[in-house]
Structures are given as C-alpha cells and as structure tokens.
Amino acid sequence: xxxxxxxxxxxxxxxxxxxxxxxxxxxxxxxxxxxxxxxxxxxxxxxxxxxxxxxxxxxxxxxxxxxxxxxxxxxxxxxxxxxxxxxxxxxxxxxxxxxxxxxxxxxxxxxxxxxx
Amino acid sequence: xxxxxxxxxxxxxxxxxxxxxxxxxxxxxxxxxxxxxxxxxxxxxxxxxxxxxxxxxxxxxxxxxxxxxxxxxxxxxxxxxxxxxxxxxxxxxxxxxxxxxxxxxxxxxxxxxx
Numbered sequence: 001x002x003x004x005x006x007x008x009x010x011x012x013x014x015x016x017x018x019x020x021x022x023x024x025x026x027x028x029x030x031x032x033x034x035x036x037x038x039x040x041x042x043x044x045x046x047x048x049x050x051x052x053x054x055x056x057x058x059x060x061x062x063x064x065x066x067x068x069x070x071x072x073x074x075x076x077x078x079x080x081x082x083x084x085x086x087x088x089x090x091x092x093x094x095x096x097x098x099x100x101x102x103x104x105x106x107x108x109x110x111x112x113x114x115x116x
Numbered sequence: 117x118x119x120x121x122x123x124x125x126x127x128x129x130x131x132x133x134x135x136x137x138x139x140x141x142x143x144x145x146x147x148x149x150x151x152x153x154x155x156x157x158x159x160x161x162x163x164x165x166x167x168x169x170x171x172x173x174x175x176x177x178x179x180x181x182x183x184x185x186x187x188x189x190x191x192x193x194x195x196x197x198x199x200x201x202x203x204x205x206x207x208x209x210x211x212x213x214x215x216x217x218x219x220x221x222x223x224x225x226x227x228x229x230x
Contacts, residue, residue, distance in 0.1 A: 006159075034217065043206065043220045044160075093159050105218065107152075107159040 006108035021079045023094030029074035030096035038091040050077045084115040118143045122221035135194040139207035149190040150208040202228045
C-alpha cells in the first residue's frame with residue numbers, strides 16, 4: 001500500500017514552454033502533498049506544500065507564478081513549470097501524506113525535467 | 117527551526133562489513149526522525165522512522181537506527197553490507213506539529229566494495 005506515482009518520469013522541452021507534472025496517490029487519499037526539487041548530488045529542497053482544495057504554500061524563494069500547483073482532488077496534485085528555462089532543469093519529486101493521519105511521507109519516483 | 121547534519125558525504129565499506137551512517141539533528145521540540153534510501157533516478161524509499169516510541173528502531177533490509185537524545189543523534193547501521201545497499205541515504209527530521217513536512221540532510225553516498 002501507500003503508492004505514489006508521478007507522470008511523466010522524464011520530459012525534455014524547449015525553453016519557454018510549460019510542463020505539467022502529475023503526482024497521484026494510488027491507494028490512499030492525500031490531503032497534503034509536497035513538491036521537492038533535487039539538483040544532482042544534492043539533497044531535496046522543499047518547494048511547496050499542496051493542500052487539497054486550497055492554495056499551495058510556497059517556501060521562501062520559490063516563485064509561485066512560475067511553479068503553479070493545483071491539488072484538485074484527494075489523489076492528484078499537479079506542478080506546472082511555466083515558461084521553463086534551462087536553469088529549471090532538475091529532478092522533481094512529490095510526496096503525499098495519508099489523509100487518515102500519518103507521520104510518514106510517501107514519495108513518488110520523481111520526474112526528470114530537461115529544458116533545452 | 118529544525119536541521120539535520122549528515123557526517124560524511126561519502127562512505128565506503130567492503131561487502132560484509134558494518135555500515136554506519138551518521139546523522140545529528142537539531143530541534144526545539146521532540147523530533148520525528150527518518151532515514152530514506154534513494155537509488156539513481158528514483159524517488160525516496162523509507163527505511164525506518166522514529167516517532168517517540170522505542171529508541172532502537174528496526175527498518176527494512178536489515179537496517180536499524182538508535183535515537184540518542186543526549187547526543188542528538190540518529191545514526192543508521194547495518195551489521196553486514198550487501199552490494200545492493202549501494203545508494204544515497206538521507207536523514208530527515210520533522211515534528212509532531214508538522215509531521216509530514218521534513219527537513220532533509222545533504223545525504224550520504226554509500227559505496228560497497230566487493
């Protein structure tokens with residue numbers, strides 16, 4: 001149980017385009033999901049906390065207009081990187097908390113974004 | 117504020133040898149502590165967690181960790197390393213008030229030599 005999927009697993013796009021990444025909890029409901037980015041050989045950096053039915057909470061320094069987060073249902077959150085640039089290339093990972101109450105995050109497999 | 121320090125960005129052991137990955141934390145409230153493993157181009161998998169119950173926590177794949185409040189440590193150990201243990205390991209801290217939101221350490225790359 002407690003499986004989180006991400007789609008796509010890998011995406012390559014041209015500079016200036018927008019890319020949407022989906023995060024789904026497959027076998028549980030998630031009131032809260034988190035979005036992280038990870039640069040090569042580095043740790044995870046929390047970008048935002050996504051709550052179902054409300055606006056996401058962004059960490060300091062993360063542009064909310066560039067990284068649009070939508071958490072429309074208890075099993076789906078999306079991250080849209082708008083007007084992507086090469087410096088946005090990174091590994092994006094989501095995680096989810098079980099709505100039943102949990103101290104554990106369940107992580108998705110990650111999405112590798114490459115902006116040319 | 118909470119923080120995690122992982123001592124040693126790279127650890128190399130021989131197959132069959134003891135694995136010890138160090139983690140020290142800082143927290144103004146009782147912490148929840150986690151160890152995760154990450155294989156290349158994959159997400160994080162939970163190895164074990166401490167949430168104020170037993171101080172010696174046993175996880176998957178033969179790993180365990182001991183919470184030592186006096187030392188503010190939560191080191192990860194495994195008696196005998198396998199080649200398949202080679203990966204990146206992250207220690208993370210959160211707390212009861214925001215259990216799902218964790219602060220991660222910088223990670224430790226474990227290499228296992230044959």
